[in-house]
Amino acid sequence: MRSNSKHPVDELERYIQMYLDEGWSYRKLSEEKGLLLSETAFNTKVLRYQEHGLTGIQTKRRNNHYSKEFKDSIVKEYVERGTPVRELARKYNIPSHETVRKWIIKYTKGEGLKTYSPKPEVYTMKSRKVTHDEKIKIVKACLANNLSYKEVAENILNRAFQADYNAMEVLLTDITEFKYGGHSKAYLSAILDYGENKIVAYKLSQHNNNALVRDTVTQIEDTIIPKKTLFHSDRGFQYTSHGFKQFVEKHQITQSMSRVGKCIDNGPMENFWGIIKEEMYRLTTYNSFEKLEEDINTYIEFYNTKRVTLKMGLRIPA
Structure with missing residues:
Protein backbone atom coordinates (compact mmCIF):
# COMPACT_ATOMS: atom_id res chain seq x y z
CA MET A 1 0.00 0.00 0.00
CA ARG A 2 1.40 3.35 -1.02
CA SER A 3 2.12 5.83 1.70
CA ASN A 4 3.76 9.25 1.87
CA SER A 5 5.54 8.01 5.00
CA LYS A 6 8.01 6.38 2.59
CA HIS A 7 9.00 9.86 1.39
CA PRO A 8 10.75 12.27 3.73
CA VAL A 9 9.38 15.81 3.53
CA ASP A 10 12.38 17.13 1.61
CA GLU A 11 12.08 14.31 -0.93
CA LEU A 12 8.35 14.91 -1.36
CA GLU A 13 8.99 18.62 -1.82
CA ARG A 14 11.49 17.81 -4.56
CA TYR A 15 8.90 15.69 -6.39
CA ILE A 16 6.42 18.55 -6.18
CA GLN A 17 8.96 21.07 -7.47
CA MET A 18 9.79 18.81 -10.40
CA TYR A 19 6.07 18.56 -11.15
CA LEU A 20 5.33 22.29 -10.86
CA ASP A 21 8.53 23.93 -12.06
CA GLU A 22 10.23 21.42 -14.34
CA GLY A 23 7.28 19.94 -16.22
CA TRP A 24 7.53 16.36 -14.95
CA SER A 25 4.26 14.46 -15.22
CA TYR A 26 2.94 12.25 -12.41
CA ARG A 27 3.50 9.22 -14.62
CA LYS A 28 7.17 10.03 -15.23
CA LEU A 29 7.78 10.78 -11.56
CA SER A 30 6.21 7.46 -10.62
CA GLU A 31 7.94 5.36 -13.28
CA GLU A 32 11.34 7.03 -13.46
CA LYS A 33 11.87 8.74 -10.09
CA GLY A 34 10.23 6.32 -7.69
CA LEU A 35 7.26 8.40 -6.50
CA LEU A 36 5.15 6.07 -4.34
CA LEU A 37 2.03 8.16 -3.79
CA SER A 38 -1.14 7.51 -5.76
CA GLU A 39 -1.99 10.22 -8.30
CA THR A 40 -4.89 11.47 -6.18
CA ALA A 41 -2.77 11.64 -3.03
CA PHE A 42 0.05 13.37 -4.89
CA ASN A 43 -2.29 15.97 -6.42
CA THR A 44 -3.61 16.70 -2.95
CA LYS A 45 -0.07 17.22 -1.68
CA VAL A 46 0.66 19.53 -4.61
CA LEU A 47 -2.36 21.69 -3.81
CA ARG A 48 -1.46 21.80 -0.12
CA TYR A 49 2.11 22.77 -0.98
CA GLN A 50 0.91 25.55 -3.28
CA GLU A 51 -1.29 27.01 -0.57
CA HIS A 52 0.80 26.44 2.57
CA GLY A 53 4.34 25.72 1.44
CA LEU A 54 6.40 23.16 3.36
CA THR A 55 3.99 23.07 6.30
CA GLY A 56 1.26 21.86 3.97
CA ILE A 57 3.01 18.55 3.32
CA GLN A 58 4.54 17.90 6.70
CA THR A 59 3.07 14.99 8.62
CA LYS A 60 0.89 16.32 11.42
CA ARG A 61 0.86 14.75 14.83
CA ARG A 62 -2.37 13.11 15.90
CA ASN A 63 -4.82 14.82 18.23
CA ASN A 64 -4.09 18.29 16.90
CA HIS A 65 -5.70 20.94 19.04
CA TYR A 66 -8.03 23.34 17.24
CA SER A 67 -9.65 26.24 19.00
CA LYS A 68 -13.40 26.69 19.11
CA GLU A 69 -12.99 29.88 17.08
CA PHE A 70 -11.15 28.03 14.32
CA LYS A 71 -13.76 25.25 14.18
CA ASP A 72 -16.52 27.84 14.12
CA SER A 73 -15.02 29.61 11.12
CA ILE A 74 -14.68 26.37 9.14
CA VAL A 75 -18.28 25.33 9.75
CA LYS A 76 -19.57 28.80 8.96
CA GLU A 77 -17.81 28.77 5.59
CA TYR A 78 -19.25 25.34 4.80
CA VAL A 79 -22.82 26.28 5.68
CA GLU A 80 -22.95 29.79 4.25
CA ARG A 81 -20.70 29.40 1.21
CA GLY A 82 -21.01 25.75 0.34
CA THR A 83 -17.26 25.15 0.23
CA PRO A 84 -16.65 21.38 -0.17
CA VAL A 85 -15.28 19.49 2.82
CA ARG A 86 -12.08 18.38 1.07
CA GLU A 87 -11.41 21.92 -0.12
CA LEU A 88 -11.84 23.27 3.41
CA ALA A 89 -9.37 20.73 4.77
CA ARG A 90 -6.81 21.65 2.13
CA LYS A 91 -7.43 25.38 2.38
CA TYR A 92 -6.88 25.49 6.15
CA ASN A 93 -4.20 22.78 6.21
CA ILE A 94 -6.21 20.25 8.24
CA PRO A 95 -4.65 16.79 7.73
CA SER A 96 -7.91 14.87 7.21
CA HIS A 97 -11.12 16.06 5.61
CA GLU A 98 -12.94 13.65 7.93
CA THR A 99 -12.03 15.95 10.81
CA VAL A 100 -13.90 18.78 9.09
CA ARG A 101 -16.81 16.49 8.31
CA LYS A 102 -17.16 15.56 12.01
CA TRP A 103 -17.28 19.23 13.03
CA ILE A 104 -20.01 19.90 10.49
CA ILE A 105 -22.05 16.88 11.57
CA LYS A 106 -21.90 18.01 15.19
CA TYR A 107 -23.21 21.44 14.26
CA THR A 108 -25.94 20.41 11.86
CA LYS A 109 -27.22 17.74 14.25
CA GLY A 110 -27.46 20.38 16.94
CA GLU A 111 -24.71 18.92 19.08
CA GLY A 112 -22.45 21.94 18.93
CA LEU A 113 -18.67 21.72 19.06
CA LYS A 114 -16.62 20.62 22.05
CA THR A 115 -16.09 23.44 24.58
CA TYR A 116 -19.27 25.16 23.37
CA SER A 117 -22.39 25.34 25.58
CA PRO A 118 -25.11 27.41 23.91
CA LYS A 119 -28.54 28.12 25.27
CA PRO A 120 -30.99 25.20 24.93
CA GLU A 121 -33.03 26.93 22.22
CA VAL A 122 -30.04 26.93 19.88
CA TYR A 123 -30.24 23.15 19.56
CA THR A 124 -32.66 21.61 17.08
CA MET A 125 -35.09 18.80 17.78
CA LYS A 126 -33.78 15.39 16.77
CA SER A 127 -37.25 14.11 15.84
CA ARG A 128 -37.24 15.92 12.46
CA LYS A 129 -34.83 16.77 9.67
CA VAL A 130 -32.99 20.05 10.07
CA THR A 131 -33.48 22.45 7.17
CA HIS A 132 -30.67 24.38 5.51
CA ASP A 133 -31.99 27.67 6.94
CA GLU A 134 -32.01 26.18 10.42
CA LYS A 135 -28.41 25.04 9.98
CA ILE A 136 -27.44 28.58 9.13
CA LYS A 137 -29.26 29.89 12.22
CA ILE A 138 -27.38 27.38 14.39
CA VAL A 139 -24.04 28.48 12.99
CA LYS A 140 -24.87 32.16 13.34
CA ALA A 141 -25.92 31.61 16.94
CA CYS A 142 -22.61 29.88 17.59
CA LEU A 143 -20.71 32.70 15.92
CA ALA A 144 -22.49 35.64 17.52
CA ASN A 145 -19.14 37.06 18.60
CA ASN A 146 -18.26 37.98 14.98
CA LEU A 147 -15.10 35.96 14.60
CA SER A 148 -12.86 36.75 11.67
CA TYR A 149 -12.03 34.06 9.12
CA LYS A 150 -10.29 33.61 5.78
CA GLU A 151 -12.65 35.23 3.30
CA VAL A 152 -13.74 34.03 -0.12
CA ALA A 153 -15.24 36.82 -2.21
CA GLU A 154 -18.97 36.90 -2.91
CA ASN A 155 -20.38 36.57 -6.41
CA ILE A 156 -20.81 40.33 -6.70
CA LEU A 157 -20.98 40.35 -10.50
CA ASN A 158 -23.93 37.93 -10.27
CA ARG A 159 -24.07 37.34 -14.05
CA ALA A 160 -24.87 40.97 -14.83
CA PHE A 161 -23.72 40.45 -18.40
CA GLN A 162 -26.50 42.43 -20.09
CA ALA A 163 -25.37 45.78 -18.72
CA ASP A 164 -23.03 48.15 -20.57
CA TYR A 165 -19.62 48.72 -19.02
CA ASN A 166 -16.78 51.13 -19.69
CA ALA A 167 -13.20 49.98 -20.16
CA MET A 168 -11.61 48.43 -17.05
CA GLU A 169 -14.89 48.41 -15.11
Missing part, protein backbone atom coordinates in the same frame (compact mmCIF):
# COMPACT_ATOMS: atom_id res chain seq x y z
CA VAL A 170 -15.46 44.65 -15.27
CA LEU A 171 -12.57 42.25 -15.74
CA LEU A 172 -13.03 38.49 -16.02
CA THR A 173 -10.18 36.04 -15.62
CA ASP A 174 -9.46 32.33 -15.68
CA ILE A 175 -6.84 29.72 -16.58
CA THR A 176 -7.21 27.06 -19.25
CA GLU A 177 -5.07 24.13 -20.34
CA PHE A 178 -3.52 23.25 -23.71
CA LYS A 179 -1.62 20.10 -24.62
CA TYR A 180 1.38 19.89 -26.89
CA GLY A 181 4.13 17.46 -27.82
CA GLY A 182 2.26 14.35 -26.73
CA HIS A 183 1.89 14.57 -22.95
CA SER A 184 3.09 18.11 -22.11
CA LYS A 185 0.73 20.78 -20.85
CA ALA A 186 0.68 24.56 -21.07
CA TYR A 187 -1.53 26.90 -19.06
CA LEU A 188 -2.98 30.15 -20.38
CA SER A 189 -4.02 32.81 -17.90
CA ALA A 190 -6.00 35.66 -19.43
CA ILE A 191 -7.99 38.73 -18.40
CA LEU A 192 -10.99 39.78 -20.46
CA ASP A 193 -12.20 43.38 -20.31
CA TYR A 194 -15.91 42.67 -20.61
CA GLY A 195 -16.89 46.22 -21.54
CA GLU A 196 -14.39 46.32 -24.40
CA ASN A 197 -14.54 42.58 -25.21
CA LYS A 198 -10.76 42.51 -25.41
CA ILE A 199 -8.06 40.42 -23.80
CA VAL A 200 -6.10 43.04 -21.88
CA ALA A 201 -3.52 40.71 -20.33
CA TYR A 202 -2.41 37.12 -20.76
CA LYS A 203 0.43 34.77 -19.97
CA LEU A 204 1.25 31.26 -21.19
CA SER A 205 3.28 29.04 -18.89
CA GLN A 206 4.29 25.43 -18.44
CA HIS A 207 3.30 25.70 -14.78
CA ASN A 208 -0.09 26.39 -13.25
CA ASN A 209 0.92 28.29 -10.15
CA ASN A 210 0.64 31.61 -8.33
CA ALA A 211 3.41 33.11 -10.45
CA LEU A 212 1.30 32.60 -13.58
CA VAL A 213 -1.53 34.74 -12.21
CA ARG A 214 0.89 37.28 -10.73
CA ASP A 215 2.59 37.74 -14.10
CA THR A 216 -0.82 38.21 -15.72
CA VAL A 217 -2.34 40.77 -13.36
CA THR A 218 0.78 42.92 -13.13
CA GLN A 219 0.30 43.70 -16.83
CA ILE A 220 -2.79 45.78 -16.01
CA GLU A 221 -1.86 47.41 -12.71
CA ASP A 222 -1.31 50.80 -14.39
CA THR A 223 -4.80 50.81 -15.95
CA ILE A 224 -6.84 49.60 -12.96
CA ILE A 225 -9.39 52.14 -11.70
CA PRO A 226 -9.19 52.14 -7.88
CA LYS A 227 -12.53 51.53 -6.15
CA LYS A 228 -14.21 51.01 -9.54
CA THR A 229 -12.59 48.04 -11.26
CA LEU A 230 -14.35 44.75 -10.51
CA PHE A 231 -12.26 41.60 -10.92
CA HIS A 232 -14.19 38.32 -11.29
CA SER A 233 -12.70 34.82 -11.17
CA ASP A 234 -13.45 31.33 -9.96
CA ARG A 235 -12.31 30.16 -6.51
CA GLY A 236 -8.99 28.74 -7.69
CA PHE A 237 -6.12 28.75 -5.21
CA GLN A 238 -4.32 31.48 -7.17
CA TYR A 239 -7.17 33.93 -6.58
CA THR A 240 -7.50 33.19 -2.86
CA SER A 241 -3.78 33.29 -2.17
CA HIS A 242 -2.24 35.83 0.19
CA GLY A 243 -0.27 37.42 -2.64
CA PHE A 244 -3.32 37.96 -4.82
CA LYS A 245 -5.30 39.43 -1.94
CA GLN A 246 -2.46 41.88 -1.36
CA PHE A 247 -2.68 42.88 -5.03
CA VAL A 248 -6.44 43.43 -4.70
CA GLU A 249 -6.05 45.55 -1.56
CA LYS A 250 -3.14 47.57 -2.95
CA HIS A 251 -5.11 48.60 -6.04
CA GLN A 252 -8.48 48.90 -4.27
CA ILE A 253 -10.12 46.37 -6.57
CA THR A 254 -13.59 44.94 -5.96
CA GLN A 255 -13.13 41.17 -5.99
CA SER A 256 -15.92 38.87 -7.17
CA MET A 257 -15.92 35.07 -7.36
CA SER A 258 -18.12 32.46 -9.01
CA ARG A 259 -20.13 30.16 -6.81
CA VAL A 260 -18.81 26.65 -6.27
CA GLY A 261 -19.37 24.53 -9.38
CA LYS A 262 -21.05 27.37 -11.31
CA CYS A 263 -18.85 27.98 -14.38
CA ILE A 264 -21.68 29.99 -15.93
CA ASP A 265 -21.00 32.72 -13.35
CA ASN A 266 -17.91 33.43 -15.45
CA GLY A 267 -19.69 32.72 -18.75
CA PRO A 268 -18.00 35.26 -21.09
CA MET A 269 -14.56 34.05 -20.03
CA GLU A 270 -15.56 30.43 -20.60
CA ASN A 271 -16.93 31.52 -23.98
CA PHE A 272 -13.55 32.98 -24.94
CA TRP A 273 -11.84 29.70 -24.10
CA GLY A 274 -14.28 27.91 -26.40
CA ILE A 275 -13.61 30.37 -29.21
CA ILE A 276 -9.81 30.24 -29.10
CA LYS A 277 -9.78 26.47 -28.90
CA GLU A 278 -12.25 26.07 -31.75
CA GLU A 279 -10.78 28.70 -34.08
CA MET A 280 -7.07 28.13 -33.36
CA TYR A 281 -6.09 25.21 -31.15
CA ARG A 282 -8.13 22.38 -32.68
CA LEU A 283 -6.97 23.24 -36.20
CA THR A 284 -3.34 22.38 -35.46
CA THR A 285 -1.29 19.70 -33.74
CA TYR A 286 1.32 21.41 -31.59
CA ASN A 287 4.68 19.76 -31.07
CA SER A 288 6.36 22.55 -29.11
CA PHE A 289 5.56 25.13 -26.46
CA GLU A 290 7.10 27.85 -28.62
CA LYS A 291 4.77 27.23 -31.58
CA LEU A 292 1.73 27.12 -29.32
CA GLU A 293 2.78 30.40 -27.72
CA GLU A 294 3.36 32.01 -31.12
CA ASP A 295 -0.12 31.07 -32.37
CA ILE A 296 -1.78 32.22 -29.16
CA ASN A 297 -0.06 35.60 -29.49
CA THR A 298 -1.26 35.87 -33.10
CA TYR A 299 -4.79 34.78 -32.31
CA ILE A 300 -5.29 37.16 -29.38
CA GLU A 301 -4.07 40.03 -31.56
CA PHE A 302 -6.63 38.96 -34.18
CA TYR A 303 -9.37 38.62 -31.55
CA ASN A 304 -8.72 42.08 -30.14
CA THR A 305 -8.41 43.96 -33.44
CA LYS A 306 -10.05 42.12 -36.33
CA ARG A 307 -12.52 39.46 -35.23
CA VAL A 308 -16.09 40.58 -35.90
CA THR A 309 -18.92 39.68 -33.51
CA LEU A 310 -22.66 40.27 -33.56
CA LYS A 311 -22.36 42.21 -30.31
CA MET A 312 -20.24 44.77 -32.23
CA GLY A 313 -22.93 45.22 -34.86
CA LEU A 314 -20.47 43.88 -37.46
CA ARG A 315 -17.99 46.68 -36.74
CA ILE A 316 -14.26 46.09 -36.65
CA PRO A 317 -12.78 46.97 -33.22
CA ALA A 318 -11.05 50.36 -33.13
Whole structure:
Protein backbone atom coordinates (compact mmCIF):
# COMPACT_ATOMS: atom_id res chain seq x y z
CA MET A 1 0.00 0.00 0.00
CA ARG A 2 1.40 3.35 -1.02
CA SER A 3 2.12 5.83 1.70
CA ASN A 4 3.76 9.25 1.87
CA SER A 5 5.54 8.01 5.00
CA LYS A 6 8.01 6.38 2.59
CA HIS A 7 9.00 9.86 1.39
CA PRO A 8 10.75 12.27 3.73
CA VAL A 9 9.38 15.81 3.53
CA ASP A 10 12.38 17.13 1.61
CA GLU A 11 12.08 14.31 -0.93
CA LEU A 12 8.35 14.91 -1.36
CA GLU A 13 8.99 18.62 -1.82
CA ARG A 14 11.49 17.81 -4.56
CA TYR A 15 8.90 15.69 -6.39
CA ILE A 16 6.42 18.55 -6.18
CA GLN A 17 8.96 21.07 -7.47
CA MET A 18 9.79 18.81 -10.40
CA TYR A 19 6.07 18.56 -11.15
CA LEU A 20 5.33 22.29 -10.86
CA ASP A 21 8.53 23.93 -12.06
CA GLU A 22 10.23 21.42 -14.34
CA GLY A 23 7.28 19.94 -16.22
CA TRP A 24 7.53 16.36 -14.95
CA SER A 25 4.26 14.46 -15.22
CA TYR A 26 2.94 12.25 -12.41
CA ARG A 27 3.50 9.22 -14.62
CA LYS A 28 7.17 10.03 -15.23
CA LEU A 29 7.78 10.78 -11.56
CA SER A 30 6.21 7.46 -10.62
CA GLU A 31 7.94 5.36 -13.28
CA GLU A 32 11.34 7.03 -13.46
CA LYS A 33 11.87 8.74 -10.09
CA GLY A 34 10.23 6.32 -7.69
CA LEU A 35 7.26 8.40 -6.50
CA LEU A 36 5.15 6.07 -4.34
CA LEU A 37 2.03 8.16 -3.79
CA SER A 38 -1.14 7.51 -5.76
CA GLU A 39 -1.99 10.22 -8.30
CA THR A 40 -4.89 11.47 -6.18
CA ALA A 41 -2.77 11.64 -3.03
CA PHE A 42 0.05 13.37 -4.89
CA ASN A 43 -2.29 15.97 -6.42
CA THR A 44 -3.61 16.70 -2.95
CA LYS A 45 -0.07 17.22 -1.68
CA VAL A 46 0.66 19.53 -4.61
CA LEU A 47 -2.36 21.69 -3.81
CA ARG A 48 -1.46 21.80 -0.12
CA TYR A 49 2.11 22.77 -0.98
CA GLN A 50 0.91 25.55 -3.28
CA GLU A 51 -1.29 27.01 -0.57
CA HIS A 52 0.80 26.44 2.57
CA GLY A 53 4.34 25.72 1.44
CA LEU A 54 6.40 23.16 3.36
CA THR A 55 3.99 23.07 6.30
CA GLY A 56 1.26 21.86 3.97
CA ILE A 57 3.01 18.55 3.32
CA GLN A 58 4.54 17.90 6.70
CA THR A 59 3.07 14.99 8.62
CA LYS A 60 0.89 16.32 11.42
CA ARG A 61 0.86 14.75 14.83
CA ARG A 62 -2.37 13.11 15.90
CA ASN A 63 -4.82 14.82 18.23
CA ASN A 64 -4.09 18.29 16.90
CA HIS A 65 -5.70 20.94 19.04
CA TYR A 66 -8.03 23.34 17.24
CA SER A 67 -9.65 26.24 19.00
CA LYS A 68 -13.40 26.69 19.11
CA GLU A 69 -12.99 29.88 17.08
CA PHE A 70 -11.15 28.03 14.32
CA LYS A 71 -13.76 25.25 14.18
CA ASP A 72 -16.52 27.84 14.12
CA SER A 73 -15.02 29.61 11.12
CA ILE A 74 -14.68 26.37 9.14
CA VAL A 75 -18.28 25.33 9.75
CA LYS A 76 -19.57 28.80 8.96
CA GLU A 77 -17.81 28.77 5.59
CA TYR A 78 -19.25 25.34 4.80
CA VAL A 79 -22.82 26.28 5.68
CA GLU A 80 -22.95 29.79 4.25
CA ARG A 81 -20.70 29.40 1.21
CA GLY A 82 -21.01 25.75 0.34
CA THR A 83 -17.26 25.15 0.23
CA PRO A 84 -16.65 21.38 -0.17
CA VAL A 85 -15.28 19.49 2.82
CA ARG A 86 -12.08 18.38 1.07
CA GLU A 87 -11.41 21.92 -0.12
CA LEU A 88 -11.84 23.27 3.41
CA ALA A 89 -9.37 20.73 4.77
CA ARG A 90 -6.81 21.65 2.13
CA LYS A 91 -7.43 25.38 2.38
CA TYR A 92 -6.88 25.49 6.15
CA ASN A 93 -4.20 22.78 6.21
CA ILE A 94 -6.21 20.25 8.24
CA PRO A 95 -4.65 16.79 7.73
CA SER A 96 -7.91 14.87 7.21
CA HIS A 97 -11.12 16.06 5.61
CA GLU A 98 -12.94 13.65 7.93
CA THR A 99 -12.03 15.95 10.81
CA VAL A 100 -13.90 18.78 9.09
CA ARG A 101 -16.81 16.49 8.31
CA LYS A 102 -17.16 15.56 12.01
CA TRP A 103 -17.28 19.23 13.03
CA ILE A 104 -20.01 19.90 10.49
CA ILE A 105 -22.05 16.88 11.57
CA LYS A 106 -21.90 18.01 15.19
CA TYR A 107 -23.21 21.44 14.26
CA THR A 108 -25.94 20.41 11.86
CA LYS A 109 -27.22 17.74 14.25
CA GLY A 110 -27.46 20.38 16.94
CA GLU A 111 -24.71 18.92 19.08
CA GLY A 112 -22.45 21.94 18.93
CA LEU A 113 -18.67 21.72 19.06
CA LYS A 114 -16.62 20.62 22.05
CA THR A 115 -16.09 23.44 24.58
CA TYR A 116 -19.27 25.16 23.37
CA SER A 117 -22.39 25.34 25.58
CA PRO A 118 -25.11 27.41 23.91
CA LYS A 119 -28.54 28.12 25.27
CA PRO A 120 -30.99 25.20 24.93
CA GLU A 121 -33.03 26.93 22.22
CA VAL A 122 -30.04 26.93 19.88
CA TYR A 123 -30.24 23.15 19.56
CA THR A 124 -32.66 21.61 17.08
CA MET A 125 -35.09 18.80 17.78
CA LYS A 126 -33.78 15.39 16.77
CA SER A 127 -37.25 14.11 15.84
CA ARG A 128 -37.24 15.92 12.46
CA LYS A 129 -34.83 16.77 9.67
CA VAL A 130 -32.99 20.05 10.07
CA THR A 131 -33.48 22.45 7.17
CA HIS A 132 -30.67 24.38 5.51
CA ASP A 133 -31.99 27.67 6.94
CA GLU A 134 -32.01 26.18 10.42
CA LYS A 135 -28.41 25.04 9.98
CA ILE A 136 -27.44 28.58 9.13
CA LYS A 137 -29.26 29.89 12.22
CA ILE A 138 -27.38 27.38 14.39
CA VAL A 139 -24.04 28.48 12.99
CA LYS A 140 -24.87 32.16 13.34
CA ALA A 141 -25.92 31.61 16.94
CA CYS A 142 -22.61 29.88 17.59
CA LEU A 143 -20.71 32.70 15.92
CA ALA A 144 -22.49 35.64 17.52
CA ASN A 145 -19.14 37.06 18.60
CA ASN A 146 -18.26 37.98 14.98
CA LEU A 147 -15.10 35.96 14.60
CA SER A 148 -12.86 36.75 11.67
CA TYR A 149 -12.03 34.06 9.12
CA LYS A 150 -10.29 33.61 5.78
CA GLU A 151 -12.65 35.23 3.30
CA VAL A 152 -13.74 34.03 -0.12
CA ALA A 153 -15.24 36.82 -2.21
CA GLU A 154 -18.97 36.90 -2.91
CA ASN A 155 -20.38 36.57 -6.41
CA ILE A 156 -20.81 40.33 -6.70
CA LEU A 157 -20.98 40.35 -10.50
CA ASN A 158 -23.93 37.93 -10.27
CA ARG A 159 -24.07 37.34 -14.05
CA ALA A 160 -24.87 40.97 -14.83
CA PHE A 161 -23.72 40.45 -18.40
CA GLN A 162 -26.50 42.43 -20.09
CA ALA A 163 -25.37 45.78 -18.72
CA ASP A 164 -23.03 48.15 -20.57
CA TYR A 165 -19.62 48.72 -19.02
CA ASN A 166 -16.78 51.13 -19.69
CA ALA A 167 -13.20 49.98 -20.16
CA MET A 168 -11.61 48.43 -17.05
CA GLU A 169 -14.89 48.41 -15.11
CA VAL A 170 -15.46 44.65 -15.27
CA LEU A 171 -12.57 42.25 -15.74
CA LEU A 172 -13.03 38.49 -16.02
CA THR A 173 -10.18 36.04 -15.62
CA ASP A 174 -9.46 32.33 -15.68
CA ILE A 175 -6.84 29.72 -16.58
CA THR A 176 -7.21 27.06 -19.25
CA GLU A 177 -5.07 24.13 -20.34
CA PHE A 178 -3.52 23.25 -23.71
CA LYS A 179 -1.62 20.10 -24.62
CA TYR A 180 1.38 19.89 -26.89
CA GLY A 181 4.13 17.46 -27.82
CA GLY A 182 2.26 14.35 -26.73
CA HIS A 183 1.89 14.57 -22.95
CA SER A 184 3.09 18.11 -22.11
CA LYS A 185 0.73 20.78 -20.85
CA ALA A 186 0.68 24.56 -21.07
CA TYR A 187 -1.53 26.90 -19.06
CA LEU A 188 -2.98 30.15 -20.38
CA SER A 189 -4.02 32.81 -17.90
CA ALA A 190 -6.00 35.66 -19.43
CA ILE A 191 -7.99 38.73 -18.40
CA LEU A 192 -10.99 39.78 -20.46
CA ASP A 193 -12.20 43.38 -20.31
CA TYR A 194 -15.91 42.67 -20.61
CA GLY A 195 -16.89 46.22 -21.54
CA GLU A 196 -14.39 46.32 -24.40
CA ASN A 197 -14.54 42.58 -25.21
CA LYS A 198 -10.76 42.51 -25.41
CA ILE A 199 -8.06 40.42 -23.80
CA VAL A 200 -6.10 43.04 -21.88
CA ALA A 201 -3.52 40.71 -20.33
CA TYR A 202 -2.41 37.12 -20.76
CA LYS A 203 0.43 34.77 -19.97
CA LEU A 204 1.25 31.26 -21.19
CA SER A 205 3.28 29.04 -18.89
CA GLN A 206 4.29 25.43 -18.44
CA HIS A 207 3.30 25.70 -14.78
CA ASN A 208 -0.09 26.39 -13.25
CA ASN A 209 0.92 28.29 -10.15
CA ASN A 210 0.64 31.61 -8.33
CA ALA A 211 3.41 33.11 -10.45
CA LEU A 212 1.30 32.60 -13.58
CA VAL A 213 -1.53 34.74 -12.21
CA ARG A 214 0.89 37.28 -10.73
CA ASP A 215 2.59 37.74 -14.10
CA THR A 216 -0.82 38.21 -15.72
CA VAL A 217 -2.34 40.77 -13.36
CA THR A 218 0.78 42.92 -13.13
CA GLN A 219 0.30 43.70 -16.83
CA ILE A 220 -2.79 45.78 -16.01
CA GLU A 221 -1.86 47.41 -12.71
CA ASP A 222 -1.31 50.80 -14.39
CA THR A 223 -4.80 50.81 -15.95
CA ILE A 224 -6.84 49.60 -12.96
CA ILE A 225 -9.39 52.14 -11.70
CA PRO A 226 -9.19 52.14 -7.88
CA LYS A 227 -12.53 51.53 -6.15
CA LYS A 228 -14.21 51.01 -9.54
CA THR A 229 -12.59 48.04 -11.26
CA LEU A 230 -14.35 44.75 -10.51
CA PHE A 231 -12.26 41.60 -10.92
CA HIS A 232 -14.19 38.32 -11.29
CA SER A 233 -12.70 34.82 -11.17
CA ASP A 234 -13.45 31.33 -9.96
CA ARG A 235 -12.31 30.16 -6.51
CA GLY A 236 -8.99 28.74 -7.69
CA PHE A 237 -6.12 28.75 -5.21
CA GLN A 238 -4.32 31.48 -7.17
CA TYR A 239 -7.17 33.93 -6.58
CA THR A 240 -7.50 33.19 -2.86
CA SER A 241 -3.78 33.29 -2.17
CA HIS A 242 -2.24 35.83 0.19
CA GLY A 243 -0.27 37.42 -2.64
CA PHE A 244 -3.32 37.96 -4.82
CA LYS A 245 -5.30 39.43 -1.94
CA GLN A 246 -2.46 41.88 -1.36
CA PHE A 247 -2.68 42.88 -5.03
CA VAL A 248 -6.44 43.43 -4.70
CA GLU A 249 -6.05 45.55 -1.56
CA LYS A 250 -3.14 47.57 -2.95
CA HIS A 251 -5.11 48.60 -6.04
CA GLN A 252 -8.48 48.90 -4.27
CA ILE A 253 -10.12 46.37 -6.57
CA THR A 254 -13.59 44.94 -5.96
CA GLN A 255 -13.13 41.17 -5.99
CA SER A 256 -15.92 38.87 -7.17
CA MET A 257 -15.92 35.07 -7.36
CA SER A 258 -18.12 32.46 -9.01
CA ARG A 259 -20.13 30.16 -6.81
CA VAL A 260 -18.81 26.65 -6.27
CA GLY A 261 -19.37 24.53 -9.38
CA LYS A 262 -21.05 27.37 -11.31
CA CYS A 263 -18.85 27.98 -14.38
CA ILE A 264 -21.68 29.99 -15.93
CA ASP A 265 -21.00 32.72 -13.35
CA ASN A 266 -17.91 33.43 -15.45
CA GLY A 267 -19.69 32.72 -18.75
CA PRO A 268 -18.00 35.26 -21.09
CA MET A 269 -14.56 34.05 -20.03
CA GLU A 270 -15.56 30.43 -20.60
CA ASN A 271 -16.93 31.52 -23.98
CA PHE A 272 -13.55 32.98 -24.94
CA TRP A 273 -11.84 29.70 -24.10
CA GLY A 274 -14.28 27.91 -26.40
CA ILE A 275 -13.61 30.37 -29.21
CA ILE A 276 -9.81 30.24 -29.10
CA LYS A 277 -9.78 26.47 -28.90
CA GLU A 278 -12.25 26.07 -31.75
CA GLU A 279 -10.78 28.70 -34.08
CA MET A 280 -7.07 28.13 -33.36
CA TYR A 281 -6.09 25.21 -31.15
CA ARG A 282 -8.13 22.38 -32.68
CA LEU A 283 -6.97 23.24 -36.20
CA THR A 284 -3.34 22.38 -35.46
CA THR A 285 -1.29 19.70 -33.74
CA TYR A 286 1.32 21.41 -31.59
CA ASN A 287 4.68 19.76 -31.07
CA SER A 288 6.36 22.55 -29.11
CA PHE A 289 5.56 25.13 -26.46
CA GLU A 290 7.10 27.85 -28.62
CA LYS A 291 4.77 27.23 -31.58
CA LEU A 292 1.73 27.12 -29.32
CA GLU A 293 2.78 30.40 -27.72
CA GLU A 294 3.36 32.01 -31.12
CA ASP A 295 -0.12 31.07 -32.37
CA ILE A 296 -1.78 32.22 -29.16
CA ASN A 297 -0.06 35.60 -29.49
CA THR A 298 -1.26 35.87 -33.10
CA TYR A 299 -4.79 34.78 -32.31
CA ILE A 300 -5.29 37.16 -29.38
CA GLU A 301 -4.07 40.03 -31.56
CA PHE A 302 -6.63 38.96 -34.18
CA TYR A 303 -9.37 38.62 -31.55
CA ASN A 304 -8.72 42.08 -30.14
CA THR A 305 -8.41 43.96 -33.44
CA LYS A 306 -10.05 42.12 -36.33
CA ARG A 307 -12.52 39.46 -35.23
CA VAL A 308 -16.09 40.58 -35.90
CA THR A 309 -18.92 39.68 -33.51
CA LEU A 310 -22.66 40.27 -33.56
CA LYS A 311 -22.36 42.21 -30.31
CA MET A 312 -20.24 44.77 -32.23
CA GLY A 313 -22.93 45.22 -34.86
CA LEU A 314 -20.47 43.88 -37.46
CA ARG A 315 -17.99 46.68 -36.74
CA ILE A 316 -14.26 46.09 -36.65
CA PRO A 317 -12.78 46.97 -33.22
CA ALA A 318 -11.05 50.36 -33.13
